[in-house]
Amino acid sequence: MKDICEIRNHRQKDHLIHKAWHKSIPFKFSFITWRLIKSRLPFTNNSVCRFIDMPVDCLCCSIAQPKTIQHFFIEGEPPLEISYHKRPVKMVLHDWWQTRSKNEAHKLIIHVTPIIIYWVLWTTRCYCRYGDQK
Numbered sequence: 001m002k003d004i005c006e007i008r009n010h011r012q013k014d015h016l017i018h019k020a021w022h023k024s025i026p027f028k029f030s031f032i033t034w035r036l037i038k039s040r041l042p043f044t045n046n047s048v049c050r051f052i053d054m055p056v057d058c059l060c061c062s063i064a065q066p067k068t069i070q071h072f073f074i075e076g077e078p079p080l081e082i083s084y085h086k087r088p089v090k091m092v093l094h095d096w097w098q099t100r101s102k103n104e105a106h107k108l109i110i111h112v113t114p115i116i117i118y119w120v121l122w123t124t125r126c127y128c129r130y131g132d133q134k
Contacts, residue, residue, distance in 0.1 A: 015094070016093055016094060017034060017037060020115065025112050029116060029118075096113075
């Protein structure tokens with residue numbers, strides 16, 4: 001009889017998915033980051049919205065731009081004028097999380113900051129789209 005390890009192929013651990021979860025932040029923050037990494041947020045360029053009739057242009061930009069994950073989180077009009085040189089979201093997260101920490105507090109800040117930033121961007125987008133905020 002074959003050993004179970006010979007039958008089942010183990011998937012390699014995805015470093016970014018593993019980093020998206022942290023015990024010190026709320027589940028919903030990590031969940032949005034996980035969905036961002038897996039391209040499971042409802043934007044017109046992914047399969048989540050393939051059969052849903054949604055507006056094509058981004059609500060947050062003054063000039064009409066296609067509404068994509070890459071545009072919203074990286075290429076859009078940033079309020080703080082922070083530029084990521086139009087690199088993919090996964091690469092930005094990878095580079096951020098590869099930064100060497102000086103101590104445990106610095107390590108925690110490096111780990112949770114992008115997750116919190118993405119959560120705030122996502123909730124602000126939802127308030128603009130479904131609420132009264134502009």
